[in-house]
Amino acid sequence: MKVLIPGIAGLLARKVAVRLLAMGHEVIGIDPRGWPGVPAGIELHALDIRKRAAEDVFRRRRPDAVIHMATISALLADAEERYRINLGGTRAVFEHCATYGVRQMVFVGRHTYYGAGPDAPLYHSESEPPQELGSYPELADLVAADLYAANALWRLPALETVVLRVCYTLGPSAHGTLAGFLRGRFVPMVLGFDPLFQFMHEDDAAAAIVTALSAGLHGIYNVAGPQPLPLSVIAEEAGRRVLPLPEILLAAVLGRAGLPRLSRGALAHIKYPIVVDASLFRRDTGFAHRFDELTTVHTFSDAFPAGGRSSPVPMPG
Amino acid sequence: MPDDISARVDRLELPFDARGVDDYGVSKWHLGVVFRALAFLYRNYFHVKCTGLEHIPARGRAMLVGNHSGGIALDAAMVIASCFLELDPPRLAQGMAEKFINRFPFASTWTARCGQLTGLPQHAQRLLESDRLLMVFPEGARGTAKLWKERNSLVEFGTGFLRLALRTKAPIVPFAFLGGGDAIPTVTNLYKLGRMIGVPYLPVTPWLLPLPRPVPLSIHYGEPIRFEGTGSEDDDATQRQVDEVKARIAALIERGGQ
Numbered sequence: 001m002k003v004l005i006p007g008i009a010g011l012l013a014r015k016v017a018v019r020l021l022a023m024g025h026e027v028i029g030i031d032p033r034g035w036p037g038v039p040a041g042i043e044l045h046a047l048d049i050r051k052r053a054a055e056d057v058f059r060r061r062r063p064d065a066v067i068h069m070a071t072i073s074a075l076l077a078d079a080e081e082r083y084r085i086n087l088g089g090t091r092a093v094f095e096h097c098a099t100y101g102v103r104q105m106v107f108v109g110r111h112t113y114y115g116a117g118p119d120a121p122l123y124h125s126e127s128e129p130p131q132e133l134g135s136y137p138e139l140a141d142l143v144a145a146d147l148y149a150a151n152a153l154w155r156l157p158a159l160e161t162v163v164l165r166v167c168y169t170l171g172p173s174a175h176g177t178l179a180g181f182l183r184g185r186f187v188p189m190v191l192g193f194d195p196l197f198q199f200m201h202e203d204d205a206a207a208a209i210v211t212a213l214s215a216g217l218h219g220i221y222n223v224a225g226p227q228p229l230p231l232s233v234i235a236e237e238a239g240r241r242v243l244p245l246p247e248i249l250l251a252a253v254l255g256r257a258g259l260p261r262l263s264r265g266a267l268a269h270i271k272y273p274i275v276v277d278a279s280l281f282r283r284d285t286g287f288a289h290r291f292d293e294l295t296t297v298h299t300f301s302d303a304f305p306a307g308g309r310s311s312p313v314p315m316p317g
Numbered sequence: 318m319p320d321d322i323s324a325r326v327d328r329l330e331l332p333f334d335a336r337g338v339d340d341y342g343v344s345k346w347h348l349g350v351v352f353r354a355l356a357f358l359y360r361n362y363f364h365v366k367c368t369g370l371e372h373i374p375a376r377g378r379a380m381l382v383g384n385h386s387g388g389i390a391l392d393a394a395m396v397i398a399s400c401f402l403e404l405d406p407p408r409l410a411q412g413m414a415e416k417f418i419n420r421f422p423f424a425s426t427w428t429a430r431c432g433q434l435t436g437l438p439q440h441a442q443r444l445l446e447s448d449r450l451l452m453v454f455p456e457g458a459r460g461t462a463k464l465w466k467e468r469n470s471l472v473e474f475g476t477g478f479l480r481l482a483l484r485t486k487a488p489i490v491p492f493a494f495l496g497g498g499d500a501i502p503t504v505t506n507l508y509k510l511g512r513m514i515g516v517p518y519l520p521v522t523p524w525l526l527p528l529p530r531p532v533p534l535s536i537h538y539g540e541p542i543r544f545e546g547t548g549s550e551d552d553d554a555t556q557r558q559v560d561e562v563k564a565r566i567a568a569l570i571e572r573g574g575q
Contacts, residue, residue, distance in 0.1 A: 118416065118419040118420045118425070118435070119416055119419070119435065119437070121435075121437050121439040121440060122341065122342075122434060122435075122440060122443075123439070123443055190422070191422055192421070192422020192423040192424075192425065192426060193422060193425055193426055194426045194430075196342045196429075226334075227332075227334060227338070227339070227340040228340070228342065229334075229336065229338055230338065230342060230344070230430070233336050233338060237336070271425075272419070272425075273342070292334070293334065294334070294335055294336065
């Protein structure tokens with residue numbers, strides 16, 4: 001199968017690409033960031049997915065399937081840029097898929113779609129709408145991209161679409177939202193709150209995405225691995241020290257003195273859990289994670305012990 | 318040296334991982350701390366007497382359904398303690414915490430780590446489908462607001478618990494909790510002041526604060542009730558079944574009070 005991956009330079013996307021290549025698929029990537037040392041056999045186009053040249057790749061190469069991974073989290077760019085990439089880029093990908101006869105689409109979204117709040121259920125099922133969006137407007141573009149992708153399920157019947165809502169990933173690359181939060185020596189917490197965090201090993205996440213493609217899924221699926229853990233336990237297992245601060249004080253010091261940067265709205269995400277029910281995905285694909293929750297944390301902390309100065313892989317930007 | 322509380326926590330048949338945390342975030346460490354405090358209150362302060370424990374299934378889903386008694390969640394705490402301290406193997410009764418609790422620092426964490434999830438229908442259904450022991454007070458906040466003179470009465474029951482029992486095919490184990498109204502004799506409730514600090518109301522006792530007196534408490538569990546149905550029956554049919562549960566609890570209250 002000829003598989004095109006927009007956003008291939010991201011760490012998770014690279015793992016997906018390498019797996020697909022090993023399985024004998026033809027892999028094409030589009031990403032303006034490039035991929036130094038890209039494995040032989042992967043065709044890389046250093047392009048912005050929203051530009052004409054990216055459409056040319058669709059027209060000339062006619063992929064069978066697309067795994068859309070060109071979205072970014074709220075922490076990495078300003079609002080306008082996020083909107084352009086997450087919603088504008090997603091729209092462009094779906095339009096090209098429809099125009100050039102792509103048969104299968106895997107949209108890789110995030111479990112943060114559901115939002116965090118005091119009245120939110122602990123385990124979210126796929127049928128639930130996003131919550132607490134008003135208190136965390138930075139998530140709006142990702143939620144909009146997810147909903148846009150989901151409407152392809154009925155709008156583009158010829159395109160077999162699956163929308164994945166993947167939980168946080170963690171692993172030796174020390175890449176991703178949760179790894180970024182745990183990177184420093186101290187893990188800030190809101191005093192009196194210790195939410196469950198749901199995460200899976202980055203290799204398991206890559207395997208799940210490839211599984212979704214291989215299984216030819218159609219619909220919306222939560223993707224998760226082992227059981228969630230309280231943030232304090234994750235920090236402790238990672239050899240970090242927790243720094244519980246009253247919410248007002250924490251909001252003032254985040255992003256300073258080596259503490260991770262978080263928007264004010266994101267504070268809800270370190271007060272309340274976002275945990276998804278991924279039983280549907282497991283049932284329909286037979287997927288099983290390889291790494292349990294503690295091993296996953298240890299693979300991260302072994303590769304990136306507390307006090308480490310830099311990630312072994314540069315952050316995308 | 319492990320004490321009896323630690324040993325009981327270890328014997329809880331919950332899927333704890335290597336760190337002693339289950340898939341709902343229930344933590345063995347937190348349970349140990351809380352049950353040490355509850356065991357003192359249960360055994361030495363309130364001298365709780367329990368009857369009918371044999372009606373609680375040793376394993377599998379079940380719904381404990383009873384009356385509120387006392388201005389704060391003393392009833393829930395003692396029911397949870399009875400299932401942990403008296404059953405063999407011990408079971409963790411999981412209640413539906415009032416939504417406001419999750420907004421308060423520390424209370425949010427401790428209720429969650431002890432398995433007392435926010436009162437949402439999704440939580441109740443999921444717990445039962447996971448074969449947990451769910452504790453329900455169908456009187457809701459109206460029940461905890463009962464005044465001393467109303468302490469052995471029952472206010473209106475919601476119907477959600479009954480539909481949930483039918484949907485999940487869970488047996489209902491009725492119970493009566495007695496003495497809470499004497500431990501915390503509410504003379505009035507301050508609703509406006511309560512809302513100002515984010516709680517439904519503040520109970521006022523003759524000594525102002527809702528601190529419980531060391532009066533004897535008792536819990537009486539009745540025979541399980543199983544209803545046939547899907548949970549989508551019309552209101553009249555459901556209400557008849559709710560009334561039947563309510564009558565069973567009223568009878569347990571009357572019998573327990575003699």
